[in-house]
Amino acid sequence: MPTDELPNWLPAWCLDHLGGEPAGVLFRTQQASMVFGLRLADGRDVVVKARADAGRALSCVAAQARMAEQGFACARPLTPVVGVGALAVHAEEYRRGGEVLHGNSPDIAVRCAKVYARLTAELAGMTVAPPLPNPPWVRWDHTDAGVWPAIDFLDNLDQGVVPEHVVQTAEQARRRLLAAGLPCVLGHADFEAQNLRWQGRQVWAVHDWDSLVWQPEAALVGAASGSFASDGPPTLAPVESSEAFLVAYQDIRRRLFTAVELEIAWAASLWMAAYNAREMALCGGAPAGADALRVQAAERLRQANA
Known part of the structure; x- marks a missing residue:
């Protein structure tokens, strides 16, 4: 999707919290959360997640950050959780690669x-x-x-x-x-x-x-x-x-x-x-x-x- 189709708040949020605006969109998904894979103007690839939140996000991102620090296989959060209207938003590294393991044996x-x-x-x-x-x-x-x-x-x-x-x-x-x-x-x-x-x-x-x-x-x-x-x-x-x-x-x-x-x-x-x-x-x-x-x-x- 073009960057001009991103939510209005997202480019300024990236500039404020990541130091650069989106220059390209790698992917976008939406289920319980909106997830944006972005390439910033300086070439960094990041993932921004936004979801309606009843207080869960702070604990989830804190635990994820500690898991990444301990060397567990997960993306490292790049920002704390930030409120944007009714949304809880944070960014994390884009952990590219790997394959889905298919089967139920x-x-x-x-x-x-x-x-x-x-x-x-x-x-x-x-x-x-x-x-x-x-x-x-x-x-x-x-x-x-x-x-x-x-x-x-x-x-x-x-x-x-x-x-x-x-x-x-x-x-x-x-x-x-x-x-x-x-x-x-x-x-x-x-x-x-x-x-x-x-x-x-x-x-x-x-x-x-x-x-x-x-x-x-x-x-x-x-x-x-x-x-x-x-x-x-x-x-x-x-x-x-x-x-x-x-x-x-x-x-x-x-x-x-x-x-x-x-x-x-x-x-x-x-x-x-x-x-x-x-x-x-x-x-x-x-x-x-x-x-x-x-x-x-x-x-x-x-x-x-x-």
């Missing part, structure tokens, strides 16, 4: 689990304010009416298009999650193939640090064990691959989950898959996630004791 699950174990271990040593409220796809502990967290743009759509098995699975998984009473930790809740880049067998970059959350460790690992293979429309990994992920994570962290923690891990994998399947149904997206959920729900619910 147990072998790939183990490779991803190794990264997630290191990520979670390093986050455990940080003290930042909990990044609340949690993103809705892991906000099973909401206090809104009904099974889903309230989101106007979804709630105002025709709920009749959501398969009944998706709703029932979410209800059962949520009951199990709420009954656990486990302590919360800082973790990454969007650990999907599309958010990771690899160079050979080494992870090169983990993206989407806006998705840091405050939930029980076992639940976060369980969610990741179900979502790690998603590349594009969200889906659910095979049961045997999720199991390989959970086993590898515990081996690398050198601590075994209790029986309750394992149940919570399986329940969280279901909640996240059900949330995504509902959103896809409401927005006319791919049904693959709902189909996988239908096939796997009984076994995952059994593992969750739900």
Whole structure:
């Protein structure tokens, strides 16, 4: 896109906080956040992220900065979070390169689990304010009416298009999650193939640090064990691959989950898959996630004791 199609506030923001205005646009994406890949007038390539924020961004960017300082594979923030009207904005380095790892086999699950174990271990040593409220796809502990967290743009759509098995699975998984009473930790809740880049067998970059959350460790690992293979429309990994992920994570962290923690891990994998399947149904997206959920729900619910 031409630079004259950028938001009006962005060139001046770059000049004030990065010392140069955009001379070119490398890419632009928009989901929960607006993300701009920019080439500045002095030749530097940077990424600027802007999102509506309820106070989460400060903690997310602080944790990302510390992870980068510790040598973890992630982009280094270049600015603090700055308010621009209702938006929270920051810039980070453009970590170019790497490939998406495709597939959902147990072998790939183990490779991803190794990264997630290191990520979670390093986050455990940080003290930042909990990044609340949690993103809705892991906000099973909401206090809104009904099974889903309230989101106007979804709630105002025709709920009749959501398969009944998706709703029932979410209800059962949520009951199990709420009954656990486990302590919360800082973790990454969007650990999907599309958010990771690899160079050979080494992870090169983990993206989407806006998705840091405050939930029980076992639940976060369980969610990741179900979502790690998603590349594009969200889906659910095979049961045997999720199991390989959970086993590898515990081996690398050198601590075994209790029986309750394992149940919570399986329940969280279901909640996240059900949330995504509902959103896809409401927005006319791919049904693959709902189909996988239908096939796997009984076994995952059994593992969750739900």
